[in-house]
Amino acid sequence: SYELTQPPSVSVSPGQTARITCSGDALPKKYAYWYQQKSGQAPVLVIYEDSKRPSGIPERFSGSSSGTMATLTISGAQVEDEADYYCYSTDSSGNHRGVFGGGTKLTVL
Amino acid sequence: QVQLQESGPGLVKPSETLSLTCTVSGGSISSYYWSWIRQPPGKGLEWIGYIYYSGSTNYNPSLKSRVTISVDTSKNQFSLKLSSVTAADTAVYYCARVNRGYSGYDLNWYFDLWGRGTLVTVSS
Numbered sequence: 507s508y509e510l511t512q513p514p515s516v517s518v519s520p521g522q523t524a525r526i527t528c529s530g531d532a533l534p535k536k537y538a539y540w541y542q543q544k545s546g547q548a549p550v551l552v553i554y555e556d557s558k559r560p561s562g563i564p565e566r567f568s569g570s571s572s573g574t575m576a577t578l579t580i581s582g583a584q585v586e587d588e589a590d591y592y593c594y595s596t597d598s599s600g601n602h603r604g605v606f607g608g609g610t611k612l613t614v615l
Numbered sequence: 616q617v618q619l620q621e622s623g624p625g626l627v628k629p630s631e632t633l634s635l636t637c638t639v640s641g642g643s644i645s646s647y648y649w650s651w652i653r654q655p656p657g658k659g660l661e662w663i664g665y666i667y668y669s670g671s672t673n674y675n676p677s678l679k680s681r682v683t684i685s686v687d688t689s690k691n692q693f694s695l696k697l698s699s700v701t702a703a704d705t706a707v708y709y710c711a712r713v714n715r716g717y718s719g720y721d722l723n724w725y726f727d728l729w730g731r732g733t734l735v736t737v738s739s
Contacts, residue, residue, distance in 0.1 A: 507676075537716070537723045541660075548709060548729040549660065555716060555723070592660055596723055602673055604650075604662035604724070 508532060508597035510607035517613040524580040526610045528593030531574055538576030539594040540569060542587075543609075549592065553578060580612070588614045617642035619710050619730035627704075627737050633697040637710030637730060644668050644691045648713035650726060651684060651695045653706040661706075665713050665724075666693055700737045707732040 553569035623635035664674035
C-alpha cells in the first residue's frame with residue numbers, strides 16, 4: 507500500500523526557518539497538500555497543489571516539491587505555529603486512494 | 616460561509632454499527648464530493664472514504680468491507696456507517712469537503728473544509 511513518510515518531530519527557535527519533509531513514490535506525478543493541526547482542533551489546509559497558499563494563510567508558509575519529496579517551509583516560525591503537520595496525497599494506482607503522512611510535531615521554543 | 620457539523624452517538628458497543636451524520640450549512644451539498652476522515656487518540660489521520668452528491672463512492676481498501684457512506688441531498692447531509700466495530704475504531708471522526716484538480720492528466724483530490732470532529736468511543 508502507498509505510504510507518505512514524514513519525520514516525527516522538528517524543533518526550531520522563534521524566527522528560524524522550519525522545514526518539514528514528506529516522501530512518497532507517487533509525488534513526481536501527484537500533488538502534495540499540507541495540513542496544520544493544533545491541539546484539540548480540526549486540521550486546517552495550509553498548502554495545496556504543492557505550493558499554493560489558501561486565502562488567510564500567512565505568507566511565511568510555503569511549499570515545494572521535487573521528485574519524490576515535498577517540503578513545507580515556515581520562514582520565521584512563530585510560537586503560534588507549534589502544531590502537528592500532516593502531508594497528504596493520493597496514490598497513482600488508479601484507485602484514487604487518499605493517504606496521509608504520519609505527521610510531524612513542530613516545536614517552536 | 617459553508618460549515619460542516621458532525622453528529623451521532625459518542626459511545627458504541629463492540630460488534631455494533633457506528634453511525635454518524637454530517638450536516639452541510641451555508642451552501643449546497645450538490646456539485647461536490649464529501650468525505651470522512653478519522654483520527655485515533657494521539658495518532659495520525661486516516662481517510663475513510665468519499666461520496667459524490669450523485670451517490671458514487673470510493674472507500675479506503677483497508678475499511679471497505681465495513682464502510683457505507685450515503686448522501687441525502689434533500690437534507691444537505693451525508694452519513695457514515697461502520698459495522699462490526701472494535702476498540703480500534705475509537706477515534707475522532709471528521710467530515711470534510713473534497714476539492715479536486717489535475718496535475719497533467721492525473722486527478723488529485725484533497726480536503727479543503729473540515730468539520731470540528733466528534734469523538735466516538737467503542738466500549739461495552
